[in-house]
Amino acid sequence: MIVVSRAESKLLQLVQALLGIRGEDSLPMLLNQAQQVAPPFSPAAIDLLKDYVSKGVVMAMARASGQPVEYRAQDSVARSYWWQQLPAPPLHFSRASMELLLWLLQQPLGHMCALLDGSAAGLGDELLLCFTAYCLLSLRNPRPWRSPMLMDNALCWLLFADQLAMHTDSVPDFTQDYIQWIERYPAIVSALQQSLRLRWLAMEKAKSQIQQCSQMIRLGRAQQQVLQQWLDAVRATQRADLAGFVFSSTARLLAPGPDSRFWIESLDDTGGLSEHQQACDAAGAVLQCLNNYHTLVEEARQCRFFDAEYDASQLLLRLWQPLGDDGLQRAQAIVKHLGALDVAVETIHREN
């Protein structure tokens, strides 16, 4: 039997809850109350912690990736779980992971809290940071998101652009980071497609609840910048299939046939028309980006069956299918309407 102190036990409980190993119910209590946890920790506790973190991150990744899907593995396309086709990269955890865990425990994150400095150094740190960020979503406290460790992280921007955009006017250029992610960790970015699909769908659905024009403008700008950077990265690495989450999330979004009012349902229209119109344009930012992403599809359609990229092109076309050209046209019509004078005129009708 391994004996650990009360403080070490809190640390281990946190890791288990964060990574979904067990005790997720205790997470709100652990995050909302300041815990007396500080090093040094016993070697036995450290060994346990390493074991939980390394296995927990892999399990969390496996859960997050969802059903088997089609992946591009080297020169072929296969339908399987990502870990069956692509070599899983070794995880490296640095001091940053320990700092992150202590930061989560040592203060009430649901209220005021110190910001987390530093940056995730290894792949393990990065993934632990992302799973932590998922837990921050439930706190409904914007302050922790201002932490440099989150604000300077490319993967966090890709997954949580909605949260991070509220604290800055422009997104740092992460194109090179995304290229490195795709080149160095193809298994991970493939596995993240499901998570990305769900997050971008959630971001779009949440727009109907946004009231402040300035918030919508920031979100729209950030979404546009992140999606453009990701598009540049998938182009540079010739991994167009990694744009699939954009197609699948918008296909799901447009499936019930929402009209343009859905995106701006709660938007405050008592201020200036100029700002209101900017906000309406920003509301359609993701749909607007589809035009750029569609160029990948057009290129895939040009690919002939004897070309080397044929399998990859066909994969992209299958990923495009749920949205399709009809979906693109619907998206364009919504964007057009969001940018029309009618939107301002409708505002007047609503007031009357």
Add this chain to the structure above:
Amino acid sequence: MSRAYRISIAESVRRQVELADGVQSTLELLPILAPQRMQEILAGELSAAGFDIQDGVAVRREEDGVDIQVDLKKATVTARIVKQESIEIDEQRTVRVEEEHLEEGTAAHKHKLKQQLERQADQTQKRLQQEVTEQLKKKLLDLQHEIDQLVNRTTAAALKEKAAQLGEIEDISEGADGSLTIKVRV
């Protein structure tokens, strides 16, 4: 025992403010004829509607100060309102100040009064801005209708021209619902 003085203080706030608001939208012109020709037809319609056209931009100033601008190349329509207003607020007050703190007491009261007037000026500026926005909103109701009509007339004119290129026009009938039927002998 200190004596209290009744001091009369006066402060004023003067501001020249520019109040502006505007919206821009795209014109949905169907590509029936070559872009250059579509622009020419639209320019003709705009001219008939009282717009002045210079360097590919049609401009009309409304009586209520709203500027409407149509960029023929970019196919955008912009409605913008800019107003210059001056805000002037003066106030005079009598305050009680203790003899020992006459100078700093008077200065503190003047500072407080100035802050109150600045707040009043902010509120006035906000109200004026809202009035300008409301003025533009009302204009947009008419403008949207007018722009739709202009686009419809441009489309109809382009269709007639295109039909004439295809053959001999035998009959043109325009329905009350805005539909247009052109019979062409090819």
